[in-house]
Amino acid sequence: MFEKLTLIGIGLIGSSIARAVQQKGLAKTIAITTRKAATLDEARSLGLGDIYTLDAAEAVEGADLVILCTPVGVYADVMAQISGHLAPRAILSDVGSVKGAVMKALEPMVPQGVHFIPGHPIAGTEHSGPSAGFPDLFVGRWCVLTPKPDVDTVAVDRLISFWGALGSNVEVMDAGHHDLVLAITSHVPHLIAYNIVGTVADLEADTQSEVIKFSASGFRDFTRIAASDPVMWRDVFLTNRDAVLEMLGRFLEDLARLQRMVRVGDGEGMQELFTRTRAIRRSIITAGQETAAPDFGRPHGTPETVALVQPQDVPDDAVREHGGGEDA
């Protein structure tokens, strides 16, 4: 499908693309470039590509598809390095969770003749780094593309086919609309999860240890997304500020009303809300975006550490040191 694919950054998303492209034979050559030597070494030892280099300019030479897979905060630096080296008619894309601010910053740096088609695969796990990726990550998930209206439609169709070959459904939309929808589906949920886990982290030590013991009663669900890559998420909130504050405002208005229901003991109002919310989960299951198994299909019946913990599964300081994944 492509002669040469260049992945700039090789965290969870980049390494999942590399594995899927290898598995399905979608590019003759895969070039991988990172900022940190340790990340590049890890990618090499995992055999994720054909060319490995710390020189981003060299990596993009002759590539007909270049995908930025770093946190959005370093896009401008990367573009400054590669813009003079991009091949004519190359497709330049990315996988960032924010589109509007990013496009505004990058567009002036995109050379004439390069097809700039920003993208966002709605997929991931809370793990990060080159070893966290797997080829099936995108299967059944959505990928949003946000090209400007004047971008070459043949190039857009090629990128749609690429994501389709990775197993994704593809939707093309306006960048601003993407950012508003993702603010409520992704950014505000992460903000809230980080926040409540932070509230627990501030509790006195003895209460905190009880919270950990009794976390199966709800709290542990929030800790999953609050274990996501800190640098990537910092950049999301720095670049999608307005949409996040708008959606957070709606959430807080609703929470003030619910807080009042608790204070005055409005059982009827609570029961009405709690009944209405069930329907949303059913819709998500029906849409194929969630498992119908109880408790996310978590294992029951054995203390889970015994059955499942393997050293590589627990993110440790070593993993975090070399960049938290997408911070390549």
Add this chain to the structure above:
Amino acid sequence: MFEKLTLIGIGLIGSSIARAVQQKGLAKTIAITTRKAATLDEARSLGLGDIYTLDAAEAVEGADLVILCTPVGVYADVMAQISGHLAPRAILSDVGSVKGAVMKALEPMVPQGVHFIPGHPIAGTEHSGPSAGFPDLFVGRWCVLTPKPDVDTVAVDRLISFWGALGSNVEVMDAGHHDLVLAITSHVPHLIAYNIVGTVADLEADTQSEVIKFSASGFRDFTRIAASDPVMWRDVFLTNRDAVLEMLGRFLEDLARLQRMVRVGDGEGMQELFTRTRAIRRSIITAGQETAAPDFGRPHGTPETVALVQPQDVPDDAVREHGGGEDA
């Protein structure tokens, strides 16, 4: 271990106790009583007990262990029916998520000679009703008992052994302390999850359908606990008001600070918080209260509806009609 166990209410928790007691032979006879005939019929067709009756007074006759498994809001009604019929030296317990207010309301109704030992197994799924239960639900989970200091220690030890036989770790603590810890581990997380799912439910129809499509980016995690039994949760917030408002207050103070970080673009502050929260999840995994598998071990690689949805897995209106599980 017991001659006759009476379960009042047979939702997710009650039916899981019944299955585990049958599997391990912990009681010679299991009597089941519910308010609604349809729930009782379902329990009978599942073969969960030996005696089935709509008359709670009859159900507790001669029982040496009686466990209330209804929403806490109906405890007082149930007690009015059974208090004159409890056997001397019977153990009376429950599985409710709130302990302080409940004990205060019930204690005056407990006959002399009956051992009142409130309990709370920290286990569950978002599904409800007699068919949602399974015998391994309590394995590796904690069960908290909150007897008053003057309760017979032999009786407390018997109940500790009972929960140990179901696979649980048992901790005895003060009811007020339980309610404060559970407010932050369980009640506030549920409140927040219900709230954000409610915010989405109020979005315009076309945005809402996009939220459902792109929910794998974080939002869908919240929909799981927001699909829990509405009546049970209404009663939790009606009976644990003070502790919930206290912990919600802390959460909101922290959220105001984080909201300000987003507004002023304090990347350093955000990155510090987002890094700190990772450690909490690692502690929960190490404590054996969470799976270390990425994404809760959710299936990847196939559209999940195709692989997993079976009609009985999706809570539907029929299930909700006969009482949402613990609303027996």
